[in-house]
Amino acid sequence: MGHFRAFVVTLLALDMVVFVVGAYLTPPDPFTQLLLIGPALLLAPAVAWWLVYRDGFAQIQALFEPDDES
Template sequence: MGDFRAFVVTLLALDAVIFVVGSFLAPPDPFLQLLLVGPALLLAPAVSWWLVYRDGFVRVQALFEPDDE
């Protein structure tokens, strides 16, 4: 998969997670949901860029791998 395609897939996945988590954590008022979910959606492209283009996936995976020693 190309880098741009991986970026778009990662961005869409993060957006979906933000909407689901935001709907559970925020009160049912649409204005408050927008205030809580809006900044997270604006931050999602930066996180996606870090994960795809700056080897963020490799760094996150290294955190969860057990040491062989």
């Protein structure tokens, strides 16, 4: 998968997570939801860019790999 396609898929996945978590954590008041979901949606492209173009996925995976110091 090309970098741009991976970026778009990652961005869409992050947007979906923001909407689900925002709807779950905030009351059904639209203004309150905008206070949480709005900034998160503005931050999502930067996070997607870091994950795809700056090898963020590899860095996160390295955090969870077990050390072989036996």
